[in-house]
Amino acid sequence: MGNQHTTCPGKIEVPTEKETEALAAMKSxxxxxxxxxxxxxxxxxxxxxxxxxxxxTVEKELAQLKTDWERWEEKRKFAAKQRMILLGHEEGPYxxx
Numbered sequence: 828m829g830n831q832h833t834t835c836p837g838k839i840e841v842p843t844e845k846e847t848e849a850l851a852a853m854k855s856x857x858x859x860x861x862x863x864x865x866x867x868x869x870x871x872x873x874x875x876x877x878x879x880x881x882x883x884t885v886e887k888e889l890a891q892l893k894t895d896w897e898r899w900e901e902k903r904k905f906a907a908k909q910r911m912i913l914l915g916h917e918e919g920p921y922x923x924x
Contacts, residue, residue, distance in 0.1 A: 843910050849903035856896050863889055 842850065867885045870878045911917040 839910060839913055841910065843906055845906035846903055846910065849899045849906060852899045853896060853903065856892050856899065860889065860892050860896075863892070 863885050867882065867889070870882050870885065908917060908919070909921060912919050912921045
């Protein structure tokens with residue numbers, strides 16, 4: 828009963844492997860963003876000039892993580908659409924990811 832995937836012989840997994848991969852990556856990104864935002868708040872609250880370089884580094888990493896999040900969100904949406912096409916709930920060409 829601990830299985831998070833619903834499977835039946837001849838049926839596809841829900842969520843699919845590709846969706847699960849994207850969701851796991853997005854969860855990891857979200858955890859990293861939370862940690863970085865906490866660090867950034869501490870650095871900004873310190874008001875120390877010597878923290879300026881680290882603040883810039885954290886801000887750059889946050890920007891990169893946003894880009895990564897958007898990329899994984901697109902992959903997740905694509906995988907979900909492909910699942911819906913396979914299940915016959917949406918029309919469109921199925922592209923084997």
